[in-house]
Amino acid sequence: MSPRRLLGALTVLLLLLLPVPTAAQAVASGYRVGVGIGDITGEAAEVGMLGYADPGQTTAGLASRQWARAFVVADGAGRHVAFVSAEIDFVTQAVQMEVLKRLRAKYSATYSDQNLVLTATHTHAGPGGFSEYLMWNLTTLGFEAPIFEAIVSGIVRAVDAAHAGLAPGAVKIAEGALAGANVNRSLAPFNANPAADRAKFPGAVDTRMTVLRFERGGRAVGMLSFFATHGTSMTKHNHLISADNKGYASHLVEDGAGADWARRGSFVAAFAQTSAGDMSPNLRNGGAQGPTDDEFENTRIIGRLQADRARQLFDGATEELTGAIDARGRYVDFSNVQVAERYTPDGRAHRTCPGALGQNFTAGAEDGPGPPIVEEGDLSTNPLLLVAGIVLNPTPAEVRLCQAPKDVFLGSGSQKPPWTPQVMPLQILRIGQFAIATAPGEFTIVAGERVRAAVAAELGGDVTHHLLAGYANAYAGYVTTPEEYDLQHYEGAATHFGRYTAPAYAQELAKLAAALRDGQPTPSAVQPPALPQNRFSIRPGVVLDTPPLGRSFGSVVTQPLASYARGATVRADFVTGHPNNNLRLEGTFLEVQRQNGTAWTTVSTDAEWQTTYRWKREYLGVSTAQIGWTVPADAVPGTYRIVHHGDAKSITGTIKPFSGVTRTFTITP
Template sequence: MIALGVCPEVPVKRLLPAFAALLLLVIPAPGRPAAAAAPGGYQVGVGIGDITGEAAEVGMLGYADPTQTTAGLASRLWARAFVVADGSGNHVAFVSTEIDFVTQAVQVEVLKRLRAKHGSTYTDQNVVLTATHTHSAPGGYSEYMLWNLTTLGFEAPVFEAIVAGIVRAVDSADADLAPGSVKIAEGNLAGANVNRSIEPFNANPAADKARFPDAVDTRMTVLRFEQGGRPVGLIDFFATHGTSMTPANHLISADNKGYAAHVIEDEVHGVDWAHRGDFVAAFAQTSAGDMSPNLRNGGAQGPTDDEFENTRIIGQLQAGKAQQLFDSATEELSGPIAARGRYVDFSGVQVGGAYTPDGQAHTTCPGALGQNFTAGAEDGPGPPIVDEGDLNTNPLLLVAGIVVNPTPAAVRACQAPKDVFLGTGSQNPPWTPQVMPLQVLRIGQLAITTAPGEFTIVAGQRVQDAVAAQLGGVTTHQILAGYANAYAGYVTTPEEYDLQHYEGAATHFGRYTQSAYAQELAKIAAALRDGQATPSAVQPPSLAQNRFSVRPGVVLDTPPLGKSFGSVVTQPAASYARGADVRADFVTGHPNNNLRDEGTFLEVQRQNGSIWQTVATDSEWQTLYRWKREYLGVSTAQITWTIPADAATGTYRIVHHGDAKGLTGTIRPFTGTSRTFTVTP
């Protein structure tokens, strides 16, 4: 989902105030030789980097609600990188990031930094940056105005955290390259997604619907990475939205896919905070456009009334099936590694009849969002202005769109039957991207196709079929990785588009958007098959002028009278049983003073003789860090630790690490420590 600049599950809901605020306001080095691979074999490497960003008072991206701002951590966010190389020097780098979507600004900067360090080894052809699509991550890291509405502009610290963390992850994976293998397994997982857009799905031809019993995509693909026979990584591909956490949540969370990664890394492979990277597990998206993890009422509600429990349930389901497939993976990928990609201007793609439902040639349109986009999706409804599928013009939205974002008549006609609300591609500069990155990558008998949108399951299948038609006999496994390298809304089939539900209204380039993706990706697949180059006639523009923010940032931190930073306001009880929640509150500074990348805001420590050993940090899902501004510059940190069922008995304490900004602007670190408490059986 994503609404105006976000995957607005709750689109224009409180959008007009955000609009008003914004309106007022190298010659590349030679590539290094590939690490030596075994004859006919691969080099594989894995890496991970912290991309959490600002933990307080920054708009979150996904539900398009400017009032949903960060206020602590339920979990840190990570970029997980996997590199595969062959003996000929060909590399592929796949990165899964726990953010709502990847922006072009992030892709461009990541590639720039990788080029500076690795020369021509990593490029826009062979580096894939994907997103898990959590709706509980900080926003503000795009150069396109629509995507920054909920943050009231560009958030440089968030952007830097994401870019630097991705680069660290790729660097680590590159440094980790060693002789190894990649194995693949495929299966089905039921009960972890539902179709939240059933009427548009049913508008598709019977042959399309027959491929998805119960209107869901239950397919799961797992890649098993080994070095010398030792498992070092896992990539899981499965379609379900990152909306287990609701619009009411203010804690940064990697949502259900992040929890699945935690289960595999921490619980199955024993990777704790101190050994992050020993085993790396990523849970990536495929065609999740109409797939929701909220199993009740057509995608409107999770399996329970507790969003944290829903995150665990859907995450655990994915983790369990992924581990089963991981354990059973025996088919080894072998053969050439290759990658092809190009940028395509989707504002006017001429689409041939081979890719359209009526067999006639058509064209895509400059980007635009329909009025029904403001209705939101089932798991993130918007204001009661219009209903999904309502094809009657809403005068209020028509006038609002004309005032803030006028759309030429030709674009309105091209976008029909969409009733245009915002002509995002018709502005100068555009409010959403038009030049989109496309890729097809090959690792032996596996083809990974990437595209910068959220495809419905039928739309995604049509694209996979188009690519497979070109790679028949070359590859036998196909994956479409969405949310890749940039973001331009939804992709529905022409038949789904006609109904103008939320997803169709958020399909940017008109009725033939999916047809254009199928055609252009098929061309790239053919070039990969034939060993031909895929030069780009266009490049994404630089919009550095849009890197502005109207948010004041941290002004001053002050402790309350009689207290100092790190003072304990609420002490733990004297004793707790396993499974209980331990809580300690501290006088703190603003967490945006120091994002503590690769660090922590808290430690749970256990006494071992004269030594205090850390058993948990804010990287663990058993801890919660809540930040609250009490008044003016006074704030508190509430730290909660849910004692694991297998926790050792003994004496414990909670430590809080913070940073405070003084009158002169100097930021100084501090530490607070709770009294001790015991854990009993």
């Protein structure tokens, strides 16, 4: 036998002896994909809202529920990455630490501060009080344990669902542009950047949208969209919990995919942030006003623009992510980062400073102005704020010098314990040729682009898609470029760690990128502190609920009219209890029901955006619930009714549920 024939025979024999791969082994080199959703809606009445820093803006009902949406991708080697988008103003370190603790108890080391990212959509219409840092709990008069628990437990449920649903699948990516959904609300600082930076953003806006398409078994199960625009379509005058424009975009896409309230989770669509620090959805007057004078309509307009463009990209996504799944994370003390010259505009080494807020922070932004004490960009010292800051929050002279040209109002990082976090979480997730860098701040578009470019330079050519996702895992204000910082507009005054905050983020995330590229570990020299002593509240809770004389809980005060046309709004008022008695997570305060013979079918709940639930304290322990339902254009003609669910607290502290039902009404064609 010739050598060639002998080699061929031996090869055949070897192949016959090798085990045949099973179906499970055949997909082991691919991805497994899971998506999930969890209700994180906080207390719906008499709790300070987070975003506009106005103590008078307290919750008084629901325009929409708040949700956490989770996306998990795993490879055949057992490596996982998880991304969560939560409809809150920002993530706090207390939330991150508690979520990690609970997931560790369930899944051991599967999810950690290396590979699990928690981000926020940055809605300004949700309740606050879920931080252990004093600054972030001022408008809620302290820590709100029920809100903290709602957010943590909802995020965990979302991750649980995504993990349980892991199955062979694919992740595809598409990139495009969306115009008309944001404006630059801080043009003067933007224009202070070099021409090369400005040229990357025609019109001074970031129009880039990135969409990930998640599939299992060839069927689409999830969408994750990234686009920079603030969650400020709902104004500081609003008192209803709302997921704002990104929440409405999620609602449109999920409903369009058949994932209505009854099938929640069958398709999950999240609209996450990138660098939205100077990007506003309020298209008029430089970010001061929305497209119309109706904040609800503005929310729908900006949400629909994002939803429509994301669906176009989603439907056209063909590039599949393939290859390595990996992650790196590290905690960094940003109060004193030594920044190398390669990351600074003047080519010299500098350092960051302990956290501080400038006097112009009190001016607020264009879409959320503060009291008329100072104006953005005013570099003169305001004696009133100087004295108030010294009394409330004294700042050492060396910190004031380090923060220059910022005129410090509050030295938030100089207190013991600090009023705002100093030890910040940084992460990079990689899914094949796509990488997400994450950081706990609101980056302006130029600052974010510099950070993104620094990460891309380290990761190299096999990663071809890059994002920076802000509002991740914690929160420490804004991040401006040094050039923007010098003008001390609102964003610069709220850049906590001084003039070189953005270069420090670029440097530290570039280090993570290099470690990920080289397969090196990234141990943390510091860890964020736990501050359980700050979990206190001076806000009185619910004392007692009482119905008015001659009525009972659930009684209908205002009945619907006899009939309504499509597009009209049905209203019904009920005697109710305080909604904080029971947040009704994964449940509802209301149902709109249609009669089917002798049965009633629920067609809408407070999870839908056609409904509103408004709570009002009439006097003492007497309160009413006003329920509205805007009849959809495709509503089936027939007989309907509205059901209200509530809970009342007795003098003994016992909480009992109740329900009330209106008379019937008809919907006409």
